[in-house]
Amino acid sequence: MKPAWRDELLTEYAGLADKLERLLPCLEVPMHLPWIDAIQALKRERGAVVMAHSYQSPEIFHGVADVTGDSLALAQAAADCDAGVVVLCGVHFMAETAKILAPHVKVLIPDALAGCSLADSITAADVRMLRARHPGAPVVTYVNTSADVKAESDACCTSANAVQVVEAMGADKVIFLPDRYLGAHVASQTDVQLVLWDGRCEVHETFTAAQARHARERFDARLVAHPECPPEVLAEADFVGSTSAMGAWLEREQPERVALITECSMADNLRLRFPATEFIKPCNLCPHMKRITLPNIHACLRDLVPEVTVPEDVAIRARRALERMLAVGRGERI
Numbered sequence: 001m002k003p004a005w006r007d008e009l010l011t012e013y014a015g016l017a018d019k020l021e022r023l024l025p026c027l028e029v030p031m032h033l034p035w036i037d038a039i040q041a042l043k044r045e046r047g048a049v050v051m052a053h054s055y056q057s058p059e060i061f062h063g064v065a066d067v068t069g070d071s072l073a074l075a076q077a078a079a080d081c082d083a084g085v086v087v088l089c090g091v092h093f094m095a096e097t098a099k100i101l102a103p104h105v106k107v108l109i110p111d112a113l114a115g116c117s118l119a120d121s122i123t124a125a126d127v128r129m130l131r132a133r134h135p136g137a138p139v140v141t142y143v144n145t146s147a148d149v150k151a152e153s154d155a156c157c158t159s160a161n162a163v164q165v166v167e168a169m170g171a172d173k174v175i176f177l178p179d180r181y182l183g184a185h186v187a188s189q190t191d192v193q194l195v196l197w198d199g200r201c202e203v204h205e206t207f208t209a210a211q212a213r214h215a216r217e218r219f220d221a222r223l224v225a226h227p228e229c230p231p232e233v234l235a236e237a238d239f240v241g242s243t244s245a246m247g248a249w250l251e252r253e254q255p256e257r258v259a260l261i262t263e264c265s266m267a268d269n270l271r272l273r274f275p276a277t278e279f280i281k282p283c284n285l286c287p288h289m290k291r292i293t294l295p296n297i298h299a300c301l302r303d304l305v306p307e308v309t310v311p312e313d314v315a316i317r318a319r320r321a322l323e324r325m326l327a328v329g330r331g332e333r334i
């Protein structure tokens with residue numbers, strides 16, 4: 001049942017309402033506050049932590065999340081987590097990653113059908129086939145993959161640390177899976193030969209060079225692109241970087257106007273951090289990320305389902321690959 005409106009909510013959540021009014025159509029805010037209030041109460045009751053990816057909508061990212069960030073930040077937070085329950089507001093592979101790194105925690109995802117075109121592009125059998133074709137080449141797998149695929153890999157990476165992880169393998173040739181465009185971008189920054197797979201992100205692959213040029217010429221905007229975009233888009237960009245690297249670039253450059261060539265909510269969630277910058281939004285929404293809503297987060301905390309589980313034999317092997325990625329981040333040899 002939908003939680004009821006109380007006039008006091010506007011006072012109790014004055015700071016949050018002010019933030020959300022700057023990011024959303026202002027008439028949406030009274031619609032979200034009762035859900036946010038009910039979720040905060042359930043979080044306290046369940047001793048739960050809500051983690052939200054940067055592509056989540058502002059009412060989730062700012063309204064109910066305790067931990068926010070990119071895949072790497074969420075993976076690290078999961079590894080360090082001592083809560084009994086984690087609600088992962090993101091897509092299924094992220095919830096699996098949290099479960100693998102925090103096996104003692106009950107990991108819930110508000111919509112179990114929140115998938116990912118990259119994760120769906122490759123299976124564990126495909127990885128075994130590639131290993132047979134390229135004997136001796138280690139496999140580095142982007143975290144945007146299923147637990148089964150991670151379990152077949154030597155190490156995982158995110159877009160933030162892909163070059164570092166590839167080079168840490170100490171091999172002349174590495175099988176890099178599954179994003180073709182991220183792979184091509186990594187290949188341009190290392191001498192290691194990469195064997196690529198034809199996976200693509202359905203959100204980033206639709207951006208075009210013409211769109212990027214339009215943002216620059218029409219709006220005089222600096223261009224920041226995610227490496228999952230096609231190479232001709234990356235060639236137009238002033239900066240190419242992961243979700244976290246985009247934030248660091250904005251911090252450094254403080255541009256007057258910027259177009260973030262990535263998922264739409266990313267600009268919304270950064271806008272509050274950089275009030276002096278005008279964000280030009282090419283609005284490509286990830287339909288999988290947007291399956292997560294305040295009502296299904298509430299239902300998930302109330303009923304403690306759907307729970308994400310990973311078979312123990314798969315989890316042990318996948319954990320090894322994820323821990324090698326985290327070790328590279330700590331500057332350790334792997």
Ligand code: SF4
Pocket residue numbers: 091115116117118119144201202203204263286287288289
């Ligand atoms: S934005 Fe792309 S890579 Fe990220 S979850 Fe959506 S489909 Fe997958």
